[in-house]
Amino acid sequence: MRHELKIDEWVITSDNSAAIGEKTQDAVAAPDRVTAKFAARVALLEQWAAGSEPEVILLHNFSGEAQWGRYVEGINEQFKEIGIKTPQLTGSSETNMPTLQSGVAVTMLGRQKRELPAEGLQWFIYGKPLVGPDVLNKREQIADIRKIYDALNKGIIERVWPVGSKGIASEAERLLRRKLDLSEEVDSELSGGPASCVLIGVRPEQIRAMKQHFGVYVYSLETETPR
Structure with a gap:
């Protein structure tokens, strides 16, 4: 915890x-x-x-x-x-x-060192929740910390929030302080172990750049509302 x-x-x-x-x-x-x-x-x-x-x-x-x-x-x-x-x-x-x-x-x-904007961000999951031996055996699915650091410094993302043992759903509710209709792209109840995945907050105009920057293992946090 x-x-x-x-x-x-x-x-x-x-x-x-x-x-x-x-x-x-x-x-x-x-x-x-x-x-x-x-x-x-x-x-x-x-x-x-x-x-x-x-x-x-x-x-x-x-x-x-x-x-x-x-x-x-x-x-x-x-x-x-x-x-x-x-x-x-x-x-x-x-x-x-x-x-x-x-x-x-x-x-x-x-x-x-940095301000923490709370409004106007869209949230995504980067990486997959892993724990125990999977952390060693599925390293390609772990969020790349160098990419996170670069994204913060370049303004591609505004915030990052690590996911721990209680899983994505618990961390997302703690962060955003509301009930969420979570996307089913990733199991939101699995332990994130040593922060194998993180939540990232992105301004809407940077979403495309963010997806290009991180490449794979990027998922929407919440289910998109049909228009």
Whole structure:
């Protein structure tokens, strides 16, 4: 479940993963680097959802001292993927008690940089909801975070909203604060896992450019009313 905290001009976002990693008793086997990368992805998308950019990263490593370097590598990889330098990074590791399963959390502190228009936008789904092994096996269906970053900076889209474990329907209602007649192009009840799909808000005059920019896996959020 995603949470966001604002303190004055600061925006604080966080994501965590448990029992996903390289330990023998993990429920989902995945490279530690990939686990941390996806945790960073969610926290970063939540920063953008608030119109902010991260300035500090806190890494909370419950897996053990050996995993620290691999987690840092994954976070760096996420920022390299979008073409920007990794913000300042600090944190801590559990080194006193051995754990049987992996556990990691990534917290980002940022400042608001962009206005968040609420009116006059049409909303779309980009990417497909995926969770567990599907995140690794169907990567082509995951929303491309570099494309999202470029679309925000170029004004192709105005807003982005990551979809978490409660699915598209829950996030859409939370975002728009009304009941929606959702399109059936994508299952709106499935978990979005590590924000494998996002909601994007677009001005009507930019819809064509948006579809050209993202290419595939773009779907209307709501069922279009017949004219």
